[in-house]
Amino acid sequence: MALALHQIASDLYLVAGLVAGLGLALPAPRLLRLGPALLLAGALAHGIAFATLHQLQPTPSLTDLPMALSFTAWIAVLFSLALQWRARMGALGALVGPIAFTAVFAATLSLSRARSEPLAGAAGGSWPHLHVLLASAGLALLGVAGLAGLVFLGEHRRLKLKRRMSGQLPSLEGLDRANRAALALGFPLLTLGVVSGMLWVHSSGGTLLTGAPHETWSLVAWGVYAVLVAARFGAHQGSRQAAASAVAGFAFLFFAVIGLELLS
C-alpha cells in the first residue's frame, strides 16, 4: 500500500504542476484553482504513505537517501500549500509539483527495488532519524525560499522589461514575503539538523566532527546561510538581492547536502 500511495502521490504532484503551469500559461483561473487541490491530494496520499511505511518488508528507513528526499519533497509541498493558501502563489505550485514528483518518483523506484544504503552508519539511537527529519525539513523550506526567489527574479525582470502581463502571476511583494518566511523557518531547522547530526556522530564515535566531506560541506553551507540570514534580517537587504541570495544559497546547500551524496 505504501508503495502504491507513493506512486499516487508522485503522479498527483506531476499533474498538479502541469495543471498549475497550464493555468498560468493560458491563463485559465479554473486550472490555477485546481493545481493546489491536486497538490493537496498528493500531499495527503504522501502523508498516508509515510504512515504505512512500516507495512513494507523490510521497512525502509528515513535515513535512506531516497526516503529522506521524499520527506523533503513532502515538507516542501506542505509549505508551498500554506503559502498558496495565504496568497496567489500558483507559480510556486507549478514549480514545486514537478520537483516533488521527481523526488517521490525516485523514492518509489528505490522502494520497489532492493533497499538503498543508509546515509551513514546505522548506529546512534534516535539521532539519525532526528537529524534527517530536521535537516530534510530545513532543506525543504530553504528550497521553497530558493524557488520563490527564482520566480521573483523572473517576475522582476518581466516587469522591468515591461513584457506581457498576466494577472495570475504572484506579486513581487508576495514572493518576497514567502522567501522571508521560508528563510525564517528553514534556517533554524537546518541549524537543528546540523546540531543533531553532530550529536549523532558524537554518540557513535565520541567526537563531534569526523572530517567527512559531507560534514564539512554541510557546515560551510550552514555558514553561508548564516550570512544570508544576517543580511536579510539584520541589514535589511533589498528584495531583489534577497531573492538572488536565496537562489544561490539553495544551489550551494543542495550541492553540499545532496549533490555530494549522489556523487560519492
Added chain:
Amino acid sequence: MKILLLGVNHQTAPIELRERLSVSDPRPLLEKLESDTDVEEAVLLSTCNRTEIVVATRSLAGARLALQRFFRHELGSGRSDASAPELDFAVHVYEHVDRAAMRHVLRVASSLDSMVLGEPQILGQTKDAYAAAVEVGACGPILSRLFQHAFATAKRVRNETAIGERPISVARVSVDLARQIFERLAEKRVLLVGAGEMMELALQALAGEGLGGVSVANRTPEHAAQLAQRFGASAHDLSELPVLLAAADLVLCSIGGDRPLLTRAMVEEALRRRRDRPLFVIDLGVPRNVEPDVDELASVFLYDIDDLSAVASENAERRQAERTRAEAIVGEEQQRFDGWFTALRAVPTIQHLRARVEAMREGEVERALARGHFEESQREALEQLTQALVNKFLHAPISRLRRESEAEAGMAYLEAARVLFGLDERTEREEPGSAASLPGRGSRSREPNP
C-alpha cells in the same frame, strides 16, 4: 409568438441622439408600452451606449408600429437638445426579429456588442433592465426565459474565454500592474503628483481597491485640496515631495512642466529612507514628469504613458482574439434557446389534443354510467381506469410532437396531428378559445401563436 427588438447604439447613433433617447427609469415607460394590445411582453435596456426595446408579440407588424411610435413620442420626450439629430429609423435604428433578436440579446449581455469588448458593466445593466420589467409585470415567460438564458450565456462566455480578463484602460492597467508588484493594495499609500482630470480618473480606478492612504501634491494647493476632499485624501505642496515620496508605494504623476519633476537623486534618496521597498511610479505626464533613468534603480518600476498604452493595446488585441470563441458560445446558446422557442409551436396543438381526448373520455364515462353498465359507486374506479388509458395512449404521440417541433421540419408533424385527430373540427363540447395558454403572467397570459 414573435420576438422583436428595436434599438439604437454607439454604432448607429451619435452620442447626442443616444443621450436624448436614454432612460433613467424604464418602469413607467414599460407600463405604457405594455398597455399596447400588440405588445405581450417587453424589456427596455438603456445605457450610455444603447437604448433597446425587446418585445414578445403575436403581431409583428403591430408591434413594430407600436415600437416606432414609442421611439418617436415616448423616448426622450420633454428633452430638447438642439445638437441632437432627428431620429431617422432608416439610419439610426436597427431591428432584429426572432433568431436575430435572440442572438442580439445574448451578444449584448455577453458584452460582444459593447464599445469596449468584454466590459463587465453591461451584464449588470441588462440584469437591472430585466428586473425593472419583472417589477412592473411586463416580462412574461418568453422574455424571462430569453433573459435568463442571456445571463447564463454571459456567465459561460466569461468563464470559458479570457474576454474580460485583461484591462484595457490606462487606469485599470495601472491597477493591474500595481497588483503584480504589491500583494495587497489596501495597505499601500498612493501619492498623486498633479490634480488634473487624468489624476482624477486614475484615482477613481484606484479608489475601488481600498487604498491605505492617498496624498495629493500640486503646484496649486487649492486644486490639490479640491481633489483630495472628494476622495478623502490629504493635500500637499510640491515642496513636500521628498517626504511624501519616501512614504508612498505607488506614485502617479501628471503635472505640467518643461523638466522632469522627479529626479533620479530624489528617488534614490526616497529609496534609502524606505529601505529599498519597491516603488511603483506611473508617469502620465507629457512631457514626462520623471527622469527616465529612474527606471534603472532595481526597486523602482517606472511606467510612462506609452508603456501603459502598449499594454492596454496588447490586452485589447487579446480580447479581440477571444471574440471568435465567445461568438461560438453565443451561437450554441442561441440554438438552444431557439429549440425551446420553436417548441412553443407545439403547445396549442398538444393542449388541444389533450382537451379533445379528455372530452371524449368524460363523455364515454357519463354514457356508460347512464346506460347502467356501471354503478355510481364504481365511478371513481372508472375515472381512474379511463384516465390511465388516455395517458398511456397520448404519451408517445405527445412526446414525439414535443421533440419534433424543436426542429425546423416540426411543423409537418403538428399539421399531421391536427388532421389525424381532427383538431381543426370544432366539437359542440369545446368552448371557443379553450386552447393553450402559456403560464407565468396570471391574467395577462395569452396563447403563443407561432
